[in-house]
Amino acid sequence: MTAAPSDAVLDATGVAKRFGAVQALKNASLQVGAGQVVALMGANGAGKSTFVKILTGVLKPDAGHVKIKGRESTVANPAGARKWGLVPVYQEPSLIPDLSVADNLRLGDTAMEPFRHWVSELGLPGLDPEAMIRSLPLASLRIVDLARALAIEPDVLLLDELTAALPTDLVDRVLKVVRAQADAGRSVIYISHRFTEIAAICDRATVLRDGLTVGDLPIEPGIEERIVEMMLGGAVAAAVAEERPVKPVPADMPRLRVRGLKTGTRLTDVSFDLHKGEVLGVVALEGQGQDELFDVLAGNRKASAGTVEVDGTARSFHHPADAIAAGLTLVPGDRAHALFMSRSVRENIAAPLLARARNWGAIRMGDEAAKVSAAIETLQIDTRAQGEVRRLSGGNQQKVTIARWIAKGVQTLLLFDPTRGIDIRTKRQIYALVRDLADQGAAVLFYTSELAEIRLACDRAVVIFNGRVVDVIDAKDADEATLMRAAYGLTEKAPA
Amino acid sequence: MTMTDTPTPLNRLGRLMVDQPLLPLIGLLILLVAILAVLNPGVLSMFWAGNTIKIAIPLAMLAACQTLTMLTGGIDLSVGTAATIAAYLTATLAPMTGVPPAIAIALASAVVIGLVNGFGVAICRVHPLIMTLGTALIATGCLLVYQRYVIATGVLIPDFLIWLGTGRSFGLPNSLVLFIPFAALVIWAQRRSGFGRLLYAIGANEAAARLSGVRVWQVHLTLYTLSSLIAGVTGLLYLGQIKTASLSLALPLDLPSVAAAVIGGTSIFGGRGGFGGTIVGALILTVLTSMLTLMQIPEGGRRILFGLIILAVTALFIRLTERS
Numbered sequence: 163m164t165a166a167p168s169d170a171v172l173d174a175t176g177v178a179k180r181f182g183a184v185q186a187l188k189n190a191s192l193q194v195g196a197g198q199v200v201a202l203m204g205a206n207g208a209g210k211s212t213f214v215k216i217l218t219g220v221l222k223p224d225a226g227h228v229k230i231k232g233r234e235s236t237v238a239n240p241a242g243a244r245k246w247g248l249v250p251v252y253q254e255p256s257l258i259p260d261l262s263v264a265d266n267l268r269l270g271d272t273a274m275e276p277f278r279h280w281v282s283e284l285g286l287p288g289l290d291p292e293a294m295i296r297s298l299p300l301a302s303l304r305i306v307d308l309a310r311a312l313a314i315e316p317d318v319l320l321l322d323e324l325t326a327a328l329p330t331d332l333v334d335r336v337l338k339v340v341r342a343q344a345d346a347g348r349s350v351i352y353i354s355h356r357f358t359e360i361a362a363i364c365d366r367a368t369v370l371r372d373g374l375t376v377g378d379l380p381i382e383p384g385i386e387e388r389i390v391e392m393m394l395g396g397a398v399a400a401a402v403a404e405e406r407p408v409k410p411v412p413a414d415m416p417r418l419r420v421r422g423l424k425t426g427t428r429l430t431d432v433s434f435d436l437h438k439g440e441v442l443g444v445v446a447l448e449g450q451g452q453d454e455l456f457d458v459l460a461g462n463r464k465a466s467a468g469t470v471e472v473d474g475t476a477r478s479f480h481h482p483a484d485a486i487a488a489g490l491t492l493v494p495g496d497r498a499h500a501l502f503m504s505r506s507v508r509e510n511i512a513a514p515l516l517a518r519a520r521n522w523g524a525i526r527m528g529d530e531a532a533k534v535s536a537a538i539e540t541l542q543i544d545t546r547a548q549g550e551v552r553r554l555s556g557g558n559q560q561k562v563t564i565a566r567w568i569a570k571g572v573q574t575l576l577l578f579d580p581t582r583g584i585d586i587r588t589k590r591q592i593y594a595l596v597r598d599l600a601d602q603g604a605a606v607l608f609y610t611s612e613l614a615e616i617r618l619a620c621d622r623a624v625v626i627f628n629g630r631v632v633d634v635i636d637a638k639d640a641d642e643a644t645l646m647r648a649a650y651g652l653t654e655k656a657p658a
Numbered sequence: 659m660t661m662t663d664t665p666t667p668l669n670r671l672g673r674l675m676v677d678q679p680l681l682p683l684i685g686l687l688i689l690l691v692a693i694l695a696v697l698n699p700g701v702l703s704m705f706w707a708g709n710t711i712k713i714a715i716p717l718a719m720l721a722a723c724q725t726l727t728m729l730t731g732g733i734d735l736s737v738g739t740a741a742t743i744a745a746y747l748t749a750t751l752a753p754m755t756g757v758p759p760a761i762a763i764a765l766a767s768a769v770v771i772g773l774v775n776g777f778g779v780a781i782c783r784v785h786p787l788i789m790t791l792g793t794a795l796i797a798t799g800c801l802l803v804y805q806r807y808v809i810a811t812g813v814l815i816p817d818f819l820i821w822l823g824t825g826r827s828f829g830l831p832n833s834l835v836l837f838i839p840f841a842a843l844v845i846w847a848q849r850r851s852g853f854g855r856l857l858y859a860i861g862a863n864e865a866a867a868r869l870s871g872v873r874v875w876q877v878h879l880t881l882y883t884l885s886s887l888i889a890g891v892t893g894l895l896y897l898g899q900i901k902t903a904s905l906s907l908a909l910p911l912d913l914p915s916v917a918a919a920v921i922g923g924t925s926i927f928g929g930r931g932g933f934g935g936t937i938v939g940a941l942i943l944t945v946l947t948s949m950l951t952l953m954q955i956p957e958g959g960r961r962i963l964f965g966l967i968i969l970a971v972t973a974l975f976i977r978l979t980e981r982s
């Protein structure tokens with residue numbers, strides 16, 4: 163640990179925070195000197211967002227000190243943080259949608275003239291202050307939010323994933339302005355997944371892992387690898403992968419062929435092939451377009467460009483029913499979006515069988531019971547509380563969302579982070595199930611936020627960064643470090 | 659094995675009401691009848707029972723519309739209007755066109771109301787409360803226009819409707835001939851047909867229904883059309899029972915039909931309940947009304963008591979079922 167610079171503008175040491183049984187932060191520290199831009203880095207679950215909330219006064223730490231300009235911070239809320247000279251700008255703009263830009267400034271007691279200056283400095287000179295926030299595109303809102311923060315002239319500026327979904331020309335402007343802030347003697351805490359930006363403007367990087375500050379490094383060429391190693395820790399090698407025979411990529415016509423898929427601001431250009439009998443992993447940091455990709459493939463959202471071919475036929479889905487008819491079935495990331503919580507296990511599993519109008523008549527109860535119990539059997543669902551799905555454990559609920567498509571008959575299964583928040587035993591059952599389904603000829607697209615799962619369940623993985631596929635990695639090469647490096651956009655291999 | 663911890667008597671009653679919601683309702687019905695018997699000795703008779711059932715049936719049928727729409731989290735406040743229009747058109751057209759065409763036109767008009775409701779709810783995503791209230795007002799206006807400009811040559815109430823509405827066989831009201839198959843069909847359909855299951859599914863989680871491949875608009879359109887058709891048929895039955903064609907015939911049944919479904923245990927938030935409870939709810943309301951009438955309380959007091967009892971029963975039911 164480097165010693166805190168005595169002139170640190172912001173000096174946080176020994177910060178700890180516990181939520182119930184979870185120790186989110188154990189011993190986090192961060193020092194930012196005058197005229198410095200410091201990157202705050204950490205993988206999912208490292209405690210980054212808890213730390214930010216403590217710095218900005220949203221949460222109170224259980225232990226530790228936060229000093230701003232040498233005085234113990236008594237920040238109790240975000241408004242207090244501002245009085246102390248710390249102003250955060252978050253990924254989601256904190257602006258009131260039904261008020262104009264000018265009204266939002268007035269609410270925050272922000273002067274108009276410096277705001278105007280910063281808005282044009284940031285590349286939006288034509289912004290109308292009377293425009294309603296609701297009517298502005300997300301990129302402009304980010305600029306408005308940042309310009310507002312700059313107009314306050316804070317001592318410490320905290321920027322959280324500011325450049326996500328900003329067009330490149332605006333990113334360049336923003337980076338220049340941020341760097342200029344530091345050169346003028348102010349301090350910046352910069353949170354980003356993008357190493358190129360960190361290399362461009364940051365002086366140091368502070369790395370969090372498992373609630374601890376594990377490193378504080380000066381930014382120099384080649385430092386990215388060190389940072390990735392630090393974020394992962396030494397425990398990576400311990401992850402045991404079951405040995406599976408490596409399957410060659412099949413040469414036949416792919417079940418699913420996706421080309422140039424685009425929607426919204428996050429999913430910009432994704433292409434890949436998914437074959438029968440294959441489990442294709444999807445790796446991406448938060449918000450790189452994977453949510454949109456799954457929504458489009460499941461018919462829940464329309465693509466603005468690109469094509470989806472199923473078994474060689476181009477398809478366009480206007481409703482999930484269209485996707486289901488083409489054999490594409492989604493298990494969404496949030497179980498609450500998929501389940502009828504107040505209904506029985508049987509009704510939950512049988513729902514897709516009745517969805518189409520021609521199945522609205524009499525239910526063949528025996529037929530349904532057979533299909534449902536076969537699916538329950540396959541997934542080993544604990545049916546002691548089958549009267550209402552809400553009474554099941556999280557793992558069993560997740561199994562019900564998958565069982566639904568087993569009962570319907572799986573062709574192409576889209577699994578979005580199916581093992582999030584469930585116990586290890588159930589996780590293993592799900593890996594085994596996914597493998598079995600593939601062996602029986604199904605095609606599976608498997609997004610996971612747990613990198614170790616790629617080796618456990620997948621044949622290959624596509625890595626999505628910034629809305630594009632940046633890499634395709636075979637399972638045997640998919641150790642966590644490789645995946646993490648790719649997910650941060652550090653490899654520039656062209657996809658096949 | 660369930661996951662109940664420390665079952666208190668109240669808790670156990672709550673679970674019973676979730677698993678067997680009919681039992682406590684039937685208990686309440688019996689309690690009300692017993693109170694009535696104590697207050698007015700000698701009032702209970704076969705005739706009284708038949709009469710109560712006869713009065714409860716149109717209410718229960720309109721409450722079927724509420725039950726089905728409420729299962730999806732909706733409501734249909736146009737049932738009274740649809741019933742009234744069907745009855746009025748039948749009675750005034752029959753002398754001119756004959757009975758079968760009059761009934762066909764009457765039911766078709768009810769179906770049009772349902773299609774408009776369904777279009778608004780399913781396609782335009784208007785809240786069912788507003789949509790059905792709106793169509794009810796418009797349809798009532800249309801009925802006034804009709805009454806003014808179509809010169810009726812008289813009023814004819816078809817004989818078979820009078821037989822159905824007021825007749826008795828073996829001491830029981832003839833309207834059971836219509837109601838028993840109707841109730842059996844609804845109760846069967848709500849659990850054993852794809853359409854019925856989807857009503858529960860949509861009420862429990864509309865987004866999840868969509869992700870399961872359900873085109874929710876098709877269900878809504880069918881549902882509201884069906885609801886108005888049931889209301890239209892109820893209007894014909896009610897016409898035979900009341901034996902007058904009036905412009906506000908079934909309108910007073912609108913809110914009691916909602917109350918019957920709610921008392922019967924159907925959640926206004928959707929996903930829970932069923933027609934079995936609604937039938938008992940309609941009987942409870944009918945017995946309650948006749949009890950308050952027999953107690954010779956002035957109209958004002960009667961209404962206050964009626965409202966209080968509905969609130970108390972519903973609050974108790976929700977409290978007990980939500981607890982478990």
